[in-house]
Amino acid sequence: MIRLHHVPLARSFRVLWLMEELGLDFEVVPYSIRDGSLRRPEFKALSPAGRVPALEYGDEVLFESGAILQWLCEQHPEPGLHPAPGTAERARYLEFIAYSETIGCLVENLNLNRVFLRDPADASPVVIKLLTARLRAALGAMEARWQHDHCLASGFSAADIMFSYGFELARYYVRFDEFPRLSAYWDRLKARPGYQRAKARDGEQDLYDRDFYPLEEVGT
Structure with missing residues (x-):
């Protein structure tokens, strides 16, 4: 079960x-x-x-x-989605697992400020702008060093699932046309049958009430 x-x-x-x-x-x-x-x-x-x-x-x-x-x-080790300790790609795998939460924490704080506050006037424009800048910088750092079709040179792994999940939420706050390499990577992942089956079972989200939250609407 x-x-x-x-x-x-x-x-x-x-x-x-x-x-x-x-x-x-x-x-x-x-x-x-x-x-x-x-x-x-x-x-x-x-x-x-x-x-x-x-x-x-x-x-x-x-x-x-x-x-x-x-x-x-x-x-379930048979698909090989998890480099074993001591293997060549283990260090990079662990980096992406951890970096995924760097992205996740920034998005979570933007959610708190832009989505979940009962009174939007309580949000801090300075904090929102700082968080958005940090999110853009965190994605931009990966864009600049992106080399392969996936997180690991050997191909798809659980690191891709951890890392690219952040794109599902970050897209509400940053424009992904700023990151063409990451955008192409995400498109490849979304084409996977496993991703499409998961999205079919995901359900209807009730976190966001619009497709994008422009930084320009945040006051000074």
Whole structure:
């Protein structure tokens, strides 16, 4: 029995996508980030911080998307999506796993300031502009050094799932035409059958009420 507790477009999408790539049979239990369901005691018994993902896998219960991805790759090593310790690409793999959360933290803070505040007037224009600049710089740093079709020279891995998930959210705050290499990379990933199956099961997101949040509308 495999059961993924999931919010559409949230970090749990990483786990959903990986399990589709691995060809696993699993159930998706949907939640909304807005209705208080993640704060219920029965969910917090699975994920102490009240955040998705939570994964029930047989007798195991895991939370934190990065940990779940690495654990699932260890349980299902046949596709080779997880370079083993001591192999040539292990260091770069770990770099991308960690850098994914650099992107994720910046986006999360932009979400707090631009999406979740009940009164938009409470947001700090200075903080929003700083976070947007840092997000653009973090993506630009990868754009400048991008060399291969995927994070690793050997091809697609769980690092691509971790890293490119940030694009799903960053696109609400930065224009990806600034990053042609990363845009082409993302297009390749979105063409994967595993990604498309995951998007079909993702559900309708209720995080954003528009396609883009221009920095120009933020006051001084």
